Amino acid sequence: MSHNQNHPKIRIENVSYAYDGKPALHDVTLDVPANAITVFFGPAGGGKTTLLRLINRLNDLVEGTQMSGRVLLDGQDIYAPGTDVPGLRRRVGMVFALPLPLPGTIRENVVYGPKLAGERDQTRLEEIVVRSLTQAALWDEVKDRLDSPASALSGGQQQRLCIARSLALSPEVLLLDEPTSGLDPISTGKVEESLFELKQQYTIVIVPHSIQQAARVADYAAFFLMGDLIEYRPGTEIFTAPRDQRTEDYVTGRFG
Amino acid sequence: MTENSTPTSSQLRWTEFTVEALIRVLGFSTIGFVLLIFFFLLREGVPVFLEVPPGNLFGTRWYPTFDLFGTLPLILGSALVTVTAIAIALPLGVATAVFIREVAPNWAREILKPVIEVLAGIPSVVLGFLGMTLIAPLIRETLGAPTGLTAFTGALILAYMALPTIISVAEDALDAVPKSYRDAGLAMGATQWQTIWRVVVPAARSGIVTAVMLGMGRAIGETMAVMMVTGNAARMPLTLDSLFRPIRTMTATIAAEMGEVAQGSTHYHALFGIGIILFLLTFLINLAAASVMFKKRRRGGLR
Amino acid sequence: MNRYLTQHVGFILLGLSTLLVVVPILVVVGAIVVWGAGAISWEFLTAMPRGGMKAGGIFPAIVGTLLLTLGTAVAAIPVGIGGAIYLAEYARDTWLTRAIRLAIVNLAGIPSVVYGLFGLGLFVLFLGLGTSILAGSLTLAIMTLPIIISTAEESLRAVPTEFRTVSASLGGTRWQGIRNIVLPQATPGIITGVILGLLRAAGETAPILFTVAAFFLPRLPRSPLEQTMALPYHLYVISTQVPGMPLEIKYGTALVLLVLVLSMNVVATVIRSYFRRRRQW
Ligand SMILES: Nc1ncnc2c1ncn2[C@@H]1O[C@H](COP(=O)(O)OP(=O)(O)OP(=O)(O)O)[C@@H](O)[C@H]1O
Ligand SMILES: [Mg+2]
Numbered sequence: 092m093s094h095n096q097n098h099p100k101i102r103i104e105n106v107s108y109a110y111d112g113k114p115a116l117h118d119v120t121l122d123v124p125a126n127a128i129t130v131f132f133g134p135a136g137g138g139k140t141t142l143l144r145l146i147n148r149l150n151d152l153v154e155g156t157q158m159s160g161r162v163l164l165d166g167q168d169i170y171a172p173g174t175d176v177p178g179l180r181r182r183v184g185m186v187f188a189l190p191l192p193l194p195g196t197i198r199e200n201v202v203y204g205p206k207l208a209g210e211r212d213q214t215r216l217e218e219i220v221v222r223s224l225t226q227a228a229l230w231d232e233v234k235d236r237l238d239s240p241a242s243a244l245s246g247g248q249q250q251r252l253c254i255a256r257s258l259a260l261s262p263e264v265l266l267l268d269e270p271t272s273g274l275d276p277i278s279t280g281k282v283e284e285s286l287f288e289l290k291q292q293y294t295i296v297i298v299p300h301s302i303q304q305a306a307r308v309a310d311y312a313a314f315f316l317m318g319d320l321i322e323y324r325p326g327t328e329i330f331t332a333p334r335d336q337r338t339e340d341y342v343t344g345r346f347g
Numbered sequence: 348m349t350e351n352s353t354p355t356s357s358q359l360r361w362t363e364f365t366v367e368a369l370i371r372v373l374g375f376s377t378i379g380f381v382l383l384i385f386f387f388l389l390r391e392g393v394p395v396f397l398e399v400p401p402g403n404l405f406g407t408r409w410y411p412t413f414d415l416f417g418t419l420p421l422i423l424g425s426a427l428v429t430v431t432a433i434a435i436a437l438p439l440g441v442a443t444a445v446f447i448r449e450v451a452p453n454w455a456r457e458i459l460k461p462v463i464e465v466l467a468g469i470p471s472v473v474l475g476f477l478g479m480t481l482i483a484p485l486i487r488e489t490l491g492a493p494t495g496l497t498a499f500t501g502a503l504i505l506a507y508m509a510l511p512t513i514i515s516v517a518e519d520a521l522d523a524v525p526k527s528y529r530d531a532g533l534a535m536g537a538t539q540w541q542t543i544w545r546v547v548v549p550a551a552r553s554g555i556v557t558a559v560m561l562g563m564g565r566a567i568g569e570t571m572a573v574m575m576v577t578g579n580a581a582r583m584p585l586t587l588d589s590l591f592r593p594i595r596t597m598t599a600t601i602a603a604e605m606g607e608v609a610q611g612s613t614h615y616h617a618l619f620g621i622g623i624i625l626f627l628l629t630f631l632i633n634l635a636a637a638s639v640m641f642k643k644r645r646r647g648g649l650r
Numbered sequence: 651m652n653r654y655l656t657q658h659v660g661f662i663l664l665g666l667s668t669l670l671v672v673v674p675i676l677v678v679v680g681a682i683v684v685w686g687a688g689a690i691s692w693e694f695l696t697a698m699p700r701g702g703m704k705a706g707g708i709f710p711a712i713v714g715t716l717l718l719t720l721g722t723a724v725a726a727i728p729v730g731i732g733g734a735i736y737l738a739e740y741a742r743d744t745w746l747t748r749a750i751r752l753a754i755v756n757l758a759g760i761p762s763v764v765y766g767l768f769g770l771g772l773f774v775l776f777l778g779l780g781t782s783i784l785a786g787s788l789t790l791a792i793m794t795l796p797i798i799i800s801t802a803e804e805s806l807r808a809v810p811t812e813f814r815t816v817s818a819s820l821g822g823t824r825w826q827g828i829r830n831i832v833l834p835q836a837t838p839g840i841i842t843g844v845i846l847g848l849l850r851a852a853g854e855t856a857p858i859l860f861t862v863a864a865f866f867l868p869r870l871p872r873s874p875l876e877q878t879m880a881l882p883y884h885l886y887v888i889s890t891q892v893p894g895m896p897l898e899i900k901y902g903t904a905l906v907l908l909v910l911v912l913s914m915n916v917v918a919t920v921i922r923s924y925f926r927r928r929r930q931w
Pocket of ligand 1: 136137
């Protein structure tokens, strides 16, 4: 898929969303650039997770929701009829707030996606295991026990395994929803480091678990408040010189 | 990217579509089976309502050889046995459930539950056999009656067959009573005993009602054990001593006579007619029990 | 203190009630084991009945029951598990889903003898299968369905939703997630449910009375369209229809049936508790 620098990787266009008639997003428009880390931040219930899950259509699994607007990936409407949804989700990977290793071994976790996509070649699968665990900065720690249960890893290792599991599909976009909320500072540091590596190749959207983390990793940052996108600018600006009073209140910790 | 994923993905979509269609059909098949059962009962049973006048059909005498198809003694026979069985099983079952849930230490619970599960697993024909060989003689001797094959013998065995259901549903109901209720009772200075009977058991009332209904459904439909121990005399159980005389239930009538009737005869249709009554009766009982249970259970969606 | 005396007496009464429930169970099982053990011999288990069933063995009845259980399994397992997957994974909360649940409750409550009538009406007569292993197995299978569906659905629902979400996020279709993650995790529970259902089928008499059971057939069936003897029906026959039947043979037959059914029960319990302890979530 050729990539044009002038076009955003993801374009969110006038998206409104509601659960059972209860609004969660209101007319959000936003462009996510390629090869950068974009941060969605804001207080609880602002709709960050919801928007993230709209980008790979994971919210299709939720019943009784209403959506309007468009989400474009490389200019293509991913909600257009006939879209290959599993294929879309392979292109747009997702890492959840809690580490959720699948039952089975470390290796099985990593190759789960590629196998479902039809990859059967053992040497290619082996390459995928090495590459994605390395990219997730986990290879050195697990290379001797690939066939032990994933559940035996520490929380931080499990979360990096989940990142590796997404990377195994060579996605174009990686969505991370508070990926370090359950981790200690050292593991958090490792995950953040691997994100800096990854942004060379991938488009990354992350919901950080703190403003500090947002400020550390953001190339671009979007502030969400109760379903509204309040402000969206380069990270260096939004955290040092927010334009909107509400953003400022939140960033400076004066928020309720 | 697109080129190498397209063939597998169209293949996947096809599998997905077929599997989902198949699973849907299997899911709906249960409705089909119920309708099929009802249909075949009607098909073979409805003719009896045309062939036999209602006065005869709901009369008091069941002598098919003389074209007397009075189902009343059978219905009353089933009712007598069932009601007596529940009268025995309800206090026993609730007391046992309370003991297991509220009083018994853990180790005793670990022993009691599997033993009661064993009871649930014993085939009814085995219980019927034991009822004939062990219990009936006992009852004959204590009553000094001519036979130990009585309504009471059947009720006693039915009570034990209904017990596992009653105990386990009642246990669940007790389990569902919030701990705060218990604490509130104890905090007000009530003893554990008082708390159990004044707070916990009343709070579990609807669950216990469900338990009784399910037990009753089980008892009405029970066939083999009842047929083997109740003596199978189709007489109206109207006198006080009926409980200790032979009786005949609807289920036993079908089981005992279906083997000997000519297909398509009035007698054959009559037995299916009884089947219709049983079907509707157990349907209503279980519907009532389920509506209590369904109300409690709300389905959680995907997160 | 008086109140505590009441409590004491009360607890003792509850304990006595429990004994009143439990002791007869132990007596019943004990009686069958003690009096039945004498009848058990190699010949009893493997020989054809002789002398008006008063001598010889109960081999054809054992085989018949095993065949019926097998037939029931073949018919009921796919439908039951499919139905459970539908309810747990696909069904939305619509009136149709509620109708299915109602149907299952209804199926579970239909008296076994009414299943017998239905089997006679549909399989034996209408479809012309005659009194046969096939007709009997199909009847038993429909009777077993609600047990299999309910337990299987419960174990499918016990698998955390997150696994399905993760599988979908990795490009898995709904069915891929079910097949690769959900079903393997739910398998022990499903097996338990299947065994519980089959155990009920193996012990039932009423549904096979008019659909398959043979009073006396001292040979093994040659095709699924033949009649067969079966343990529960055989026990019924020798305890009610054959005068002068030695008590020991009756107890022996009851023991074989009981061991068959209870050993299935034990297997189900062991599987359930073993995997419950090993579960990763
Ligand atoms: N599955 C769901 N069903 C119903 N309502 C939901 C669901 N998921 C989210 N919501 C509601 O939508 C709104 C936005 O939720 P969302 O999870 O997107 O917010 P968030 O910004 O990610 O919050 P947090 O910081 O707590 O993760 C909230 O009011 C929430 O209650
Ligand atoms: Mg969130």
